[in-house]
Amino acid sequence: QVQLQESGPGLVKSSQTLSLSCTVSGASLSSGIYYWNWVRQHPGKGLEWLGSIYYSGTTSYNPSLTSRITVSLDTSKNQFSLNLSSVTAADTAVYYCAAQSLGEFFFDYWGRGTLVTVSS
Amino acid sequence: QSALTQPASVSGSPGQSITISCTGTSSDVGGHDYVSWYQQHPGKAPRLIIFDVSNRPSGVSNRFSGSKSGNTASLTISGLQAEDEADYFCTSYSTNSPYVFGAGTKVTVL
Numbered sequence: 001q002v003q004l005q006e007s008g009p010g011l012v013k014s015s016q017t018l019s020l021s022c023t024v025s026g027a028s029l030s031s032g033i034y035y036w037n038w039v040r041q042h043p044g045k046g047l048e049w050l051g052s053i054y055y056s057g058t059t060s061y062n063p064s065l066t067s068r069i070t071v072s073l074d075t076s077k078n079q080f081s082l083n084l085s086s087v088t089a090a091d092t093a094v095y096y097c098a099a100q101s102l103g104e105f106f107f108d109y110w111g112r113g114t115l116v117t118v119s120s
Numbered sequence: 121q122s123a124l125t126q127p128a129s130v131s132g133s134p135g136q137s138i139t140i141s142c143t144g145t146s147s148d149v150g151g152h153d154y155v156s157w158y159q160q161h162p163g164k165a166p167r168l169i170i171f172d173v174s175n176r177p178s179g180v181s182n183r184f185s186g187s188k189s190g191n192t193a194s195l196t197i198s199g200l201q202a203e204d205e206a207d208y209f210c211t212s213y214s215t216n217s218p219y220v221f222g223a224g225t226k227v228t229v230l
Contacts, residue, residue, distance in 0.1 A: 004165070039221075046123065046223035047209060062217065096166070105154035105213040106171040112164060 002026040004097045004111035012091075014120045018084040022097030022120075029075050030055050034060060035100040037081045037107065038071060048093075052100065053080055063106075070100040087118045123220035124149065124210055131228040135199040138224045142210035143191055148220050150191035154213035157186060157195045160224075161206045169208075170195060196225070205229045 008020035020038075027034065038050040053060040053071045061069050070083040084091060094115050098107040125143040132138040142149065142157075155227055156168035170186035173193060173228055183198045193212070197204055209224040 035139070044223075047211070047221035048220040049217060049221070060218070062139040098166075104171070106156035106168060106170055107158075107166075108177075108209070110158075110167075115150075 002099055002109040004109055006095060006097050006111045006114040007056075008114060008116070009102050010115060011117050011119055012087055014088055015086055018047055018082070018087050018091060018116055018118070020082045020095055020097075020114065020116070022081070023077070023081050025078070026097070027099070029078050029080060030072055033102060034057075035102065035110070036071075036073070037100055038082045039096045039098055039110075041113070042090075042094070047096075050082065050084075054102075055077045056086045056109060089118050089120070092116065092118045123190045123214070124212060124222035126208075126210060126222035126225045127159035128223075129226045129228065131230055132197075132200045133230045134200055135181070136200050137196060138200060138227065139196075139229070140194070140210075142172065142193040142212075142222050144193075144212055144214075144220065145152055145191055147216055148212040149188065149193050150211045151215060153188070155186065155188060156205055156211050157184075157192040158202075158209050159191075159212070160205050160209070160222070202229050 035052045041047045051071045066089040068085045094113040097111045098112045099109040158166040159165040174186040208225045210222040213219045
């Protein structure tokens, strides 16, 4: 069973960079079986796909965030990370990491999510 | 404003059937057979229950079923049980995004 766990600061100051990590167990990031994704949910709103990374390092980003987002891998720790720069209150959300099987269009496994609040 | 429209809440009595709708556009729900549904209990990770419109992953109860007509996908829960009380959200592959989501529907078992 694949399990994912998000970690990182729960409070980030406006204009700074939000940094989160997702630790994966039950699967190797290097296996090539999954794409590794970040998704967020604003309070009381729908979810928003942020971006993804494949073991090769190939990334795909939501067009609305391309200038601010970076997703990276650390295969030695079996982790992948999200960096979102120049944050504002609009980036306050619950952030989820999720695994998506290669060639499929759904998310097989999710983390429980972590709330990040952007303060002024 | 979510890309996919879901009712905020749906309720039913034990044993009844309920249906949750998920309405999008021809760029997402209507244009691709890649609608998936997730169940989320409070404080828990979302769980995949339907993929590719109507397929169930191994281990998911056959009380959950999915369908699609035009730009609207639906999730039906038959034989409603107390354990089904949770939030449910849909997602679809989109020509523009590549993934769009609904805001979620809270299912209450009366």
